Amino acid sequence: MAIMVQKFGGSSVGSPERMRRVARRIAEAADAGNQVAVVVSAMGDTTDDLIALSRELNPRPSRREMDMLLSTGEQQSIALLAMTLQNMGYDAISLTGRQAGFHTDGAYATAKILSIDTGRVREELDAGRIVIVAGFQGVDSRGEINTLGRGGSDTSAVALAIGLNADVCEIFTDVDGVYTADPRIVKKAWKMPEVSYDEMLEMAAMGALVLQPRSVELAKQYGVKLHVRSSFNHNEGTIVKEEANMNKDMEKELIVCGVAHDMNVLKVTLFGVPDRPGVAGDIFSQLSRLGVNVDMIVQSGSRDMRQDISFTCGRDDRAKVESIMQSIVRQLPAENYTVVDTVAKISVVGAGMITHPGVAATMFKVFSENKVNIWMISTSEIKISCIIDEDEVTKALLSLHTAFGLDDENA
Amino acid sequence: MAIMVQKFGGSSVGSPERMRRVARRIAEAADAGNQVAVVVSAMGDTTDDLIALSRELNPRPSRREMDMLLSTGEQQSIALLAMTLQNMGYDAISLTGRQAGFHTDGAYATAKILSIDTGRVREELDAGRIVIVAGFQGVDSRGEINTLGRGGSDTSAVALAIGLNADVCEIFTDVDGVYTADPRIVKKAWKMPEVSYDEMLEMAAMGALVLQPRSVELAKQYGVKLHVRSSFNHNEGTIVKEEANMNKDMEKELIVCGVAHDMNVLKVTLFGVPDRPGVAGDIFSQLSRLGVNVDMIVQSGSRDMRQDISFTCGRDDRAKVESIMQSIVRQLPAENYTVVDTVAKISVVGAGMITHPGVAATMFKVFSENKVNIWMISTSEIKISCIIDEDEVTKALLSLHTAFGLDDENA
Numbered sequence: 001m002a003i004m005v006q007k008f009g010g011s012s013v014g015s016p017e018r019m020r021r022v023a024r025r026i027a028e029a030a031d032a033g034n035q036v037a038v039v040v041s042a043m044g045d046t047t048d049d050l051i052a053l054s055r056e057l058n059p060r061p062s063r064r065e066m067d068m069l070l071s072t073g074e075q076q077s078i079a080l081l082a083m084t085l086q087n088m089g090y091d092a093i094s095l096t097g098r099q100a101g102f103h104t105d106g107a108y109a110t111a112k113i114l115s116i117d118t119g120r121v122r123e124e125l126d127a128g129r130i131v132i133v134a135g136f137q138g139v140d141s142r143g144e145i146n147t148l149g150r151g152g153s154d155t156s157a158v159a160l161a162i163g164l165n166a167d168v169c170e171i172f173t174d175v176d177g178v179y180t181a182d183p184r185i186v187k188k189a190w191k192m193p194e195v196s197y198d199e200m201l202e203m204a205a206m207g208a209l210v211l212q213p214r215s216v217e218l219a220k221q222y223g224v225k226l227h228v229r230s231s232f233n234h235n236e237g238t239i240v241k242e243e244a245n246m247n248k249d250m251e252k253e254l255i256v257c258g259v260a261h262d263m264n265v266l267k268v269t270l271f272g273v274p275d276r277p278g279v280a281g282d283i284f285s286q287l288s289r290l291g292v293n294v295d296m297i298v299q300s301g302s303r304d305m306r307q308d309i310s311f312t313c314g315r316d317d318r319a320k321v322e323s324i325m326q327s328i329v330r331q332l333p334a335e336n337y338t339v340v341d342t343v344a345k346i347s348v349v350g351a352g353m354i355t356h357p358g359v360a361a362t363m364f365k366v367f368s369e370n371k372v373n374i375w376m377i378s379t380s381e382i383k384i385s386c387i388i389d390e391d392e393v394t395k396a397l398l399s400l401h402t403a404f405g406l407d408d409e410n411a
Numbered sequence: 412m413a414i415m416v417q418k419f420g421g422s423s424v425g426s427p428e429r430m431r432r433v434a435r436r437i438a439e440a441a442d443a444g445n446q447v448a449v450v451v452s453a454m455g456d457t458t459d460d461l462i463a464l465s466r467e468l469n470p471r472p473s474r475r476e477m478d479m480l481l482s483t484g485e486q487q488s489i490a491l492l493a494m495t496l497q498n499m500g501y502d503a504i505s506l507t508g509r510q511a512g513f514h515t516d517g518a519y520a521t522a523k524i525l526s527i528d529t530g531r532v533r534e535e536l537d538a539g540r541i542v543i544v545a546g547f548q549g550v551d552s553r554g555e556i557n558t559l560g561r562g563g564s565d566t567s568a569v570a571l572a573i574g575l576n577a578d579v580c581e582i583f584t585d586v587d588g589v590y591t592a593d594p595r596i597v598k599k600a601w602k603m604p605e606v607s608y609d610e611m612l613e614m615a616a617m618g619a620l621v622l623q624p625r626s627v628e629l630a631k632q633y634g635v636k637l638h639v640r641s642s643f644n645h646n647e648g649t650i651v652k653e654e655a656n657m658n659k660d661m662e663k664e665l666i667v668c669g670v671a672h673d674m675n676v677l678k679v680t681l682f683g684v685p686d687r688p689g690v691a692g693d694i695f696s697q698l699s700r701l702g703v704n705v706d707m708i709v710q711s712g713s714r715d716m717r718q719d720i721s722f723t724c725g726r727d728d729r730a731k732v733e734s735i736m737q738s739i740v741r742q743l744p745a746e747n748y749t750v751v752d753t754v755a756k757i758s759v760v761g762a763g764m765i766t767h768p769g770v771a772a773t774m775f776k777v778f779s780e781n782k783v784n785i786w787m788i789s790t791s792e793i794k795i796s797c798i799i800d801e802d803e804v805t806k807a808l809l810s811l812h813t814a815f816g817l818d819d820e821n822a
Contacts, residue, residue, distance in 0.1 A: 016467045050487070056427045057491055058498035065497070068505050069490035072483035076461065079480035080468055086476070087469035094479050099554055143510055 002167040003125070004034040007135065007157035012172055012231045013077055014044025023084040025172070025231060026130060030090060035125045037164060039135040039157040040081055042073025063108035067137075067147045071097070074134035074153070082132045092130040095120060097145075100131075101163070102138030102156065104146040111146035113138060113155065118163040125164075133160060154215035162222045169224050171211060172231035177238035178203060178210055180406045181259040186397050188407035192238050192257060199257050200226075200240045202349040202383040216240065255352035255359060256404035261393050262345040265295075266318055267375060269310040270328070272335030279332060280309065286324055292317045296345070296378045296385065306335070310376055312387060315341050343375060344393045347385040348400060359404075360384050366403045372396050413578040414536070415445040418546065418568035423583055423642045424488055425455025434495040436583070436642060437541060441501060446536040448575060450546040450568040451492055453484025474519035478548075478558045482508070485545035485564070493543045503541040506531060508556075511542075512574070513549030513567065515557040522557035524549055524566065529574040536575075544571060565626035573633045580635050582622060583642035588649030589614060589621055591817040592670040597808050599818035603649050603668060610668050611637075611651045613760040613794040627651065666763035666770060667815040672804050673756040676706075677729055678786060680721040681739070683746030690743060691720065697735055703728045707756070707789045707796065717746075721787055723798060726752050754786060755804045758796040759811060770815075771795050777814045783807050 006026060013019045022040075029036045050069050054061050061069075078094035085092035101117030124131045135153025138146055148155055154171060161169035178200065181189040195203070197220035201213055210228055219226050219240065229237025273279055280299065287294055292313050300308040313321065318339065325337045353359045360377075363384055367374055372395065376387035388396055401407055417437060424430045433451075440447045461480050465472050472480075489505035496503035512528030535542045546564025549557050559566055565582060572580035589611065592600040606614070608631035612624055621639055630637050630651065640648025684690055691710065698705055703724050711719040724732065729750065736748045764770045771788075774795055778785055783806065787798035799807055812818055 016464070019468060053427070054491060054494055057430060058494040060498075061494040062497055065490045065494045065505060068493075068507075069487055072486045075483045075486075076480055079476045080465060082479075083465055083469040083472040083476045086473055087471075094476060096479075096556075145507075 002034045003037070003164050004029055005037050005039065005157055005161040005164065005166045005169045007039040007153060007169065007171045008041070008231060009153065009173060010041040010044055010047070010073075010077075011174060013040060013081060019043075019080060019084050022172075022231060023081060023088060023090075026081075026085065027088055027090055030130055037121055037125060037131045037133060037160055037166070038081070039133050039153055039160055040074065040077045041135050041153040042070070043077050043080075046073040046076065064144065067108045067145050070147055071134070071137045071145045074136050078132045078134045082130075085130055085132075090130055091128055092132055093124050094132045094134070095124070096134050097137035097156070098139040098143075100133040100160070102159070104138035104140050104148070106140035106142070106144065106146060108144075108146055110149045111138060111140070113148070113159045116159050116163040118160070121160070121164065151212040152214075154212040155218060158215045158218045158222075158224055158226070161224045162218070166224070168227055169219070170227045170229060171215075172229060173210055174230065174232065175210060176230045176233070176235055177228050178240075178258070180257065181397055181401050182261065185261075185394055186259070186401050188401065188409070190406075190408040193236065194239045194241065195257060196351050197240060197242060198382055199349055199351055202347065202380065203258055203260050211240075254350065254405060255356045256348045256350035256406065257352075258349050259397055259400045259404070259406065260347045260349060261397055262347075263390060263393070264314050264316075265312050265341075265343050265345050265387065265390075266315045266321065267310060267312050267340045267343045267387055268321055268325070268337065269308060269340075270325075270332075270334045270337045271308050272306045273309050273332055274334075275305045275307050282331070283309065283328055284311075286328060287311075287313075287321070290320045290324065292320050296376055296387065298376045298378065312343075312345070312376065342390050343387050344390040345385050345387055346393060346396050346400070347383050348404060349383045350404075351382050353382050353384075362403060363400065366399050367396065370395055370399050413445045414448070414575050415440055416448050416450065416568055416572040416575065416577045416580040418450040418564060418580065418582050419452070419642060420564065420584060421452040421455055421458070421484075421488075422585060424451060424492065430454075430491060430495050433583075433642060434492060434499060434501075437492075437496065438499055438501055441541055448532055448536060448542045448544060448571055448577070449492070450544050450564055450571055451485065451488045452546050452564040453481070454488050454491075457484040457487065475555065478519045478556050481558055482545070482548045482556045485547050489543045489545045493541075496541055496543075501541055502539055503543060504535050505543040505545070506535070507545050508548035508567070509550040509554075511544040511571070513570070515549035515551050515559070517551035517553070517555065517557060519555075519557055521560045522549060522551070524559070524570045527570050527574040529571070532571070532575065562623040563625075565623040566629060569626045569629045569633075569635055569637070572635045573629070577635070579638055580630070581638045581640060582626075583640060584621055585641065585643065586621060587641045587644070587646055588639050589651075589669070591668065592808055592812050593672065596672075596805055597670070597812045599812060599820070601817075601819040604647065605650045605652065606668060607762050608651060608653060609793055610760055610762055613758065613791065614669055614671050622651075665761065665816060666767045667759045667761035667817065668763075669760050670808055670811045670815070670817065671758045671760060672808055673758075674801060674804070675725050675727075676723050676752075676754050676756050676798065676801075677726045677732065678721060678723050678751045678754045678798055679732055679736070679748065680719060680751075681736075681743075681745045681748045682719050683717045684720050684743055685745075686716045686718050693742070694720065694739055695722075697739060698722075698724075698732070701731045701735065703731050707787055707798065709787045709789065723754075723756070723787065753801050754798050755801040756796050756798055757804060757807050757811070758794050759815060760794045761815075762793050764793050764795075773814060774811065777810050778807065781806055781810050 082092040082094040104111035135156040226240040493503040493505040515522035546567040637651040
């Protein structure tokens with residue numbers, strides 16, 4: 001008998017009709033003879049509604065009280081999903097994060113899972129029950145409720161799969177799996193049957209937000225096989241595992257597995273920053289204290305003992321950034337700064353890059369041929385990212401997809 | 412420094428505006444130098460909305476899952492109320508039933524509080540915090556969430572007051588206190604400054620649903636002083652305590668402290684029931700198994716070894732009652748049965764009855780003079796209740812209120 005963990009997001013359980021569809025999906029897995037543990041998020045807009053309500057009462061609520069509030073969303077989902085399964089004749093039981101044994105580190109709103117004690121979940125599974133677990137939450141050593149941050153239910157599911165030594169962790173989404181590029185833009189994009197953890201990580205950190213990066217890291221660390229698939233159909237999705245054979249066509253070796261893009265980019269540049277040790281540390285520790293999540297950082301070569309420093313972050317951090325740039329300019333002192341929100345990030349990802357040099361060269365050549373201006377570049381072992389103007393994203397995606405041999409000629 | 416427990420019901424926190432008003436009320440108590448612990452119910456219609464949603468997914472949901480679902484309502488209220496206080500500059504913290512130390516007996520939906528461990532609450536109070544506790548809930552020895560049944564937040568508040576050895580437990584409602592009769596009907600009714608636990612119990616079990624009877628019983632058992640007052644004004648309400656001087660005018664000794672009525676009455680009569688031992692036990696154990704809450708029971712004198720048995724219950728139990736009356740009639744066998752929902756219960760309550768005979772006689776005389784037909788009678792030491800036709804309730808209330816000297820001549 002296989003042990004299966006299934007994870008359903010909030011939009012999958014956003015209405016009674018959807019809740020029933022999810023329940024049928026779970027029932028199928030149980031009928032097939034599996035022991036099934038399910039992780040579910042808060043229904044549809046519940047979390048956003050609760051946040052809006054809290055903002056009316058306190059524009060800057062404490063993180064502890066927000067966790068107290070938001071964790072109710074998952075608790076409602078699990079109870080309703082268990083009831084739905086019971087109504088279909090299945091023996092199901094819901095468990096809160098605490099009851100399911102999720103121990104967290106006490107960091108409200110951004111908690112990490114320290115350990116998971118699956119005793120109760122196993123007991124219920126062994127009693128023949130389908131176990132429905134609240135995602136996104138755990139309790140710390142004081143019994144305080146912590147949430148794992150947005151999208152934390154993916155991480156809950158992977159942690160539960162690890163704790164149960166599950167055979168597979170199915171992540172249900174509203175897309176069929178992981179594509180070589182956004183199929184809404186790139187018509188010749190295709191669904192990868194398999195992808196490695198590292199590739200998924202690089203994809204996940206970008207536009208293709210199918211999975212929380214943290215959950216992929218955790219899955220990689222413990223070797224949990226993930227199956228990203230649609231809750232709307234029974235198609236095979238994308239398997240995420242250690243050694244992925246991501247080729248559609250076994251004979252064709254692909255160096256790049258996908259081209260991702262991210263429109264949520266704010267580019268900030270400080271001009272004429274003094275070229276002395278500690279300057280970058282100064283700037284980025286101030287941003288970090290404000291909670292600004294800095295992504296790419298590029299430092300230009302020095303001229304006259306002065307240099308330019310550019311970085312990117314999400315557009316929702318704009319107010320925080322603007323709040324301190326003036327004072328940073330004065331402190332350093334720098335000459336000036338600009339904040340630009342009309343750019344986007346485009347990345348090519350592929351484990352094959354490690355053994356195949358020249359990917360960057362090809363990428364830049366494609367950009368040059370298509371007259372796409374590159375504002376910033378950053379590279380990792382299996383990813384190359386460029387910041388370009390946002391209105392050139394479509395052109396760049398299509399041409400890179402073709403240039404790296406990803407086009408599905410049957411599409 | 413006094414320790415004060417305040418309890419606010421769901422309608423008191425049903426909107427952001429109301430939530431802020433409640434927070435100001437709590438803040439006043441803290442500003443006055445009290446240590447304040449607050450018990451709050453789920454906001455407005457939250458519980459009803461969750462019940463409606465659950466019914467869509469499962470018409471007969473398990474009690475465990477309902478408790479899992481419904482307990483989120485209070486958890487949302489406490490977090491939002493704590494945030495509201497924080498926004499006003501007060502140090503406040505919310506605690507779930509579990510965190511506040513409520514240990515229950517495991518009876519889902521109708522749990523009893525076994526004990527309360529106020530360690531955490533005291534710790535937070537001593538740290539100078541206002542503590543906001545989720546009413547209506549606790550956890551059993553397995554860590555399962557139990558709810559105390561509708562209105563259980565009153566009981567939570569009294570239990571917390573006991574655990575903290577609080578100086579007073581203020582119960583905020585949308586009425587000013589406990590009246591001698593429903594002031595919407597009886598214009599000359601007045602608010603009693605004090606009432607005894609027993610009197611309150613008899614009133615509470617009836618139409619005047621200001622307090623949960625269970626909470627009054629618990630308060631009586633431990634001698635907790637209750638102050639029933641309005642959350643809309645600062646008027647003194649009604650104090651519920653052991654030895655109450657319930658007179659408005661000290662020189663005027665009142666035997667009856669109030670006249671209560673209850674329209675939610677269903678009267679069921681079984682005609683021609685065999686007059687043999689065990690018959691009543693048979694009938695009422697069958698009703699009890701169905702969860703029908705039987706109130707009054709009257710058995711007529713025997714004729715030809717047969718008798719009539721009448722009982723009353725709430726009108727919402729009608730379907731359950733009807734579902735077994737036919738089979739009861741066949742089993743006994745009885746001759747016939749009737750179910751009547753056009754009756755109401757009217758009661759006079761007063762601790763003075765114990766030492767003053769003749770209250771029943773006065774009551775029946777008033778009914779007779781006013782041509783009010785009595786269908787059933789039941790008496791306790793401090794209460795006499797009669798079932799009468801519902802369209803005679805107003806006439807009966809007014810004439811009893813006058814006859815027992817309760818009219819406020821200044822009204």
